Amino acid sequence: MKPHEFYIWMSYGMTALALAAELVALRLRRSRSLRRIEEERDLEAQD
């Protein structure tokens, strides 16, 4: 990869980071949605 390994790994590294960040965001969004449904259901049950 020499002498351009910095540019190559910065490109591949950022791509991996962006993909990983999106996958984490997807997981968080799903768990947040499920938690919201449970909270609303619990509130209704209290009423």
Added chain:
Amino acid sequence: MKLNWFYFASPSTFYRLAGRMAPVFFALAALLGAAGLYVGLVVAPTDAQQGEVYRIIFIHVPASWMSMFIYFVMACYGGVSLTFNTRLAAMMARALAPTGAMFTFVALWTGSFWGRPTWGTYWVWDARITSELVLLFLYFGFIALANAFEDPRRGDRAAALLALIGLVNLPIIYFSVLWWNTLHQGSSVKFTGTTMQVQMLWGMLLMALSFWMYSLGASLTRVRAIILERERRTHWVRELATT
């Protein structure tokens, strides 16, 4: 066998279908990505003019293709939701936008890191690069507009309209290297053929397929969360949350 498409347009049916399909697309993305990286980083020869730095194209070009393709599909879903007032089409448009924005960012970032050793600069206000940056702003605008209204259906309509107007940017990106005198080189892969060495081409096509499968997996996973949020007061979602 006659397929009833309206059956799959129901959010409850599509939620289950997307849940079964998304893992398959993610698995295909991982397999194709591993093969693409192997061909791109190990098998493909060093470029005679650019040396090793050309290997950035194995992610830069597929990411650029996906940035435009996802926008086109997103605008189509927006058009369908505006025309037929279908809930699922609007949800799919919303689900595609963050993945499209991510690939646009990756295309700009990798292009920048390819440009520094090749052109001597990270950034230049060239027609191709500037129009790709406009695409990133269009994605941001779509996401912001879709979430700017308390009533999500109003957000859907406003964002769909923006997506349709923004379609004009796609031919500008694609033909910018022909219409203007740009620093960015022309396409090496065209519908009529290619000038690339065969192993380099295979590496790029495998990575493009991998990104495509990833986009399908990510958008289907996201649309499931959107369906849960939108349909949270329906009986089937309540039942789903308890199981």
